[in-house]
Amino acid sequence: MSIVVVGSVAFDTIETPYGKVKNAIGGSSIYFSLSASYFTPIKLVAVIGTDFPEKFCKLLEKHNINLLGLKRIKGKTFSWEGRYCNDLNRAETIRTNLNVLNKFLPELPKQYRKTKYVFLGNIDPKLQLKVITQITDPELVLCDTMNYWIETQKENLLKVLKKVDIIVINESEAKQLAQENNIIKAGKKIISLGPKSIVIKRGEYGVFYMNDNTILSIPAYPVENVKDPTGAGDSFAGGFMGYLIKSINENKNKNKLNIRNIFNALIYGSIMGSFCVENFSVKSFIKLNYSQINRRYNEYIKIIGLNLK
Amino acid sequence: MSIVVVGSVAFDTIETPYGKVKNAIGGSSIYFSLSASYFTPIKLVAVIGTDFPEKFCKLLEKHNINLLGLKRIKGKTFSWEGRYCNDLNRAETIRTNLNVLNKFLPELPKQYRKTKYVFLGNIDPKLQLKVITQITDPELVLCDTMNYWIETQKENLLKVLKKVDIIVINESEAKQLAQENNIIKAGKKIISLGPKSIVIKRGEYGVFYMNDNTILSIPAYPVENVKDPTGAGDSFAGGFMGYLIKSINENKNKNKLNIRNIFNALIYGSIMGSFCVENFSVKSFIKLNYSQINRRYNEYIKIIGLNLK
Numbered sequence: 001m002s003i004v005v006v007g008s009v010a011f012d013t014i015e016t017p018y019g020k021v022k023n024a025i026g027g028s029s030i031y032f033s034l035s036a037s038y039f040t041p042i043k044l045v046a047v048i049g050t051d052f053p054e055k056f057c058k059l060l061e062k063h064n065i066n067l068l069g070l071k072r073i074k075g076k077t078f079s080w081e082g083r084y085c086n087d088l089n090r091a092e093t094i095r096t097n098l099n100v101l102n103k104f105l106p107e108l109p110k111q112y113r114k115t116k117y118v119f120l121g122n123i124d125p126k127l128q129l130k131v132i133t134q135i136t137d138p139e140l141v142l143c144d145t146m147n148y149w150i151e152t153q154k155e156n157l158l159k160v161l162k163k164v165d166i167i168v169i170n171e172s173e174a175k176q177l178a179q180e181n182n183i184i185k186a187g188k189k190i191i192s193l194g195p196k197s198i199v200i201k202r203g204e205y206g207v208f209y210m211n212d213n214t215i216l217s218i219p220a221y222p223v224e225n226v227k228d229p230t231g232a233g234d235s236f237a238g239g240f241m242g243y244l245i246k247s248i249n250e251n252k253n254k255n256k257l258n259i260r261n262i263f264n265a266l267i268y269g270s271i272m273g274s275f276c277v278e279n280f281s282v283k284s285f286i287k288l289n290y291s292q293i294n295r296r297y298n299e300y301i302k303i304i305g306l307n308l309k
Numbered sequence: 310m311s312i313v314v315v316g317s318v319a320f321d322t323i324e325t326p327y328g329k330v331k332n333a334i335g336g337s338s339i340y341f342s343l344s345a346s347y348f349t350p351i352k353l354v355a356v357i358g359t360d361f362p363e364k365f366c367k368l369l370e371k372h373n374i375n376l377l378g379l380k381r382i383k384g385k386t387f388s389w390e391g392r393y394c395n396d397l398n399r400a401e402t403i404r405t406n407l408n409v410l411n412k413f414l415p416e417l418p419k420q421y422r423k424t425k426y427v428f429l430g431n432i433d434p435k436l437q438l439k440v441i442t443q444i445t446d447p448e449l450v451l452c453d454t455m456n457y458w459i460e461t462q463k464e465n466l467l468k469v470l471k472k473v474d475i476i477v478i479n480e481s482e483a484k485q486l487a488q489e490n491n492i493i494k495a496g497k498k499i500i501s502l503g504p505k506s507i508v509i510k511r512g513e514y515g516v517f518y519m520n521d522n523t524i525l526s527i528p529a530y531p532v533e534n535v536k537d538p539t540g541a542g543d544s545f546a547g548g549f550m551g552y553l554i555k556s557i558n559e560n561k562n563k564n565k566l567n568i569r570n571i572f573n574a575l576i577y578g579s580i581m582g583s584f585c586v587e588n589f590s591v592k593s594f595i596k597l598n599y600s601q602i603n604r605r606y607n608e609y610i611k612i613i614g615l616n617l618k
Binding site for chain 1: 491515525526569
């Protein structure tokens with residue numbers, strides 16, 4: 001079973017201490033989809049301009065990503081320019097051109113509307129709402145958001161949160177949304193706004209999960225050569241949700257959100273994030289295969305001590 | 310078997326968003342000793358002034374901390390004043406008065422010199438050297454240091470590192486010492502300076518261990534009500550080394566530094582750090598008992614997924 005994904009498609013111009021790329025392909029929906037596609041098929045809902053290369057659409061399709069919901073409209077694709085200095089945890093935005101994203105009104109193809117699993121990527125909460133209301137009977141909905149929407153679209157964002165099962169969010173944004181500096185307090189507050197559980201992404205430090213009666217915390221897979229952190233959070237979310245859906249489908253009789261599945265999903269999410277940062281743009285995902293993912297899983301398990309028990 | 314500990318004893322004046330204490334007892338050797346005393350006996354090497362309360366010495370002795378090496382000299386005890394704002398990971402130093410620490414020349418009691426296990430707490434590297442050269446046949450030596458010594462005493466610090474088995478150090482200071490921004494690269498570089506392994510303390514994010522062929526990483530035990538982070542790093546080191554020595558003594562035939570012991574030592578270190586931050590000064594340790602430590606161990610194991618495998 002597949003995941004309907006809505007989010008941005010972008011041309012990214014990025015500078016880090018390790019190099020620079022110009023108009024490379026990115027955007028929340030692209031990172032999520034490529035990452036999740038290693039676990040489950042994807043149905044993409046997004047908008048691109050006339051300048052978006054057909055060749056890249058072919059690559060997405062090769063990754064089991066359905067493009068019926070990818071709308072090409074007149075104009076330029078959304079673009080972003082950013083820079084990371086020594087602190088690879090923090091991007092400085094130099095320029096954002098919304099372009100076709102300004103005119104985007106997601107209309108789901110009929111074939112998408114009965115999908116049970118939905119990821120509302122980082123995009124205007126109004127668009128997230130527009131997508132979720134078109135899904136007939138959603139079973140598991142995840143969402144992400146960012147500081148900009150917390151500041152400018154709080155009301156719509158709160159409406160989204162009421163419809164969401166799991167929110168996946170950066171630590172600084174979780175604290176901003178909850179107006180709490182402590183991660184446990186922030187998690188509790190956000191859960192009280194609607195989601196049954198919260199995944200807080202802590203960049204190179206790992207990831208923190210919380211629901212009403214469980215806390216899980218894992219450190220990130222340590223990467224020695226980080227080239228470009230862009231997309232790491234969406235790649236995490238793709239691996240996390242992709243693995244969750246895969247394990248729900250493989251274990252039809254079990255509780256779909258048991259803690260073991262969630263824990264493993266956090267691990268696979270972190271692995272996908274770690275591959276993402278090892279190269280610029282989506283380069284890591286172009287040649288990535290399952291045996292590399294499994295090899296990293298086995299290394300990771302040792303690093304976090306799971307082989308010792 | 311016991312650990313010889315050298316480090317500071319201090320009167321701390323601390324302000325955090327959750328309160329203020331004035332001239333409370335602190336210092337690296339005190340936090341380390343109280344924390345480690347839950348696992349193994351301690352022999353303390355430090356200096357205090359005439360103003361240091363006898364009552365507190367009694368409390369240390371009750372914790373199985375031998376005070377033969379605690380020298381009382383004329384003058385005032387070392388004192389420090391600091392403030393934490395919203396970022397509890399960073400202290401702002403308002404005032405440091407070295408006082409008797411200026412005249413400190415550690416002279417180890419005869420009964421201390423045959424001790425096999427040594428912790429060189431955060432103190433002038435010259436004093437760390439002076440202690441280690443008085444130990445007849447050290448088997449396992451750990452050290453800590455800080456930015457001030459990296460900047461002003463690099464040469465002596467490098468001499469210390471040549472005599473040390475494990476360095477326990479903050480992440481920012483590891484990066485400063487190694488002049489590397491990546492944690493794996495910083496770890497490798499510091500290992501090349503002498504220590505067989507390195508423990509990098511990441512505050513509320515956890516702790517990272519590395520030797521020539523192993524990496525371990527664990528997230529911190531999440532604390533909902535942090536009151537005062539002062540001493541957390543030394544309390545971590547005390548729990549870490551205390552547990553290591555306890556497990557060496559309990560398993561005489563086994564390799565003293567096997568990965569399972571080190572992993573558990575990281576967990577016990579983190580637990581002791583988590584108790585430390587829940588109260589001002591050393592208050593948490595005054596009433597702490599083993600059953601509380603064990604209870605937290607069992608919770609922690611679930612949070613980091615060790616019960617799932």
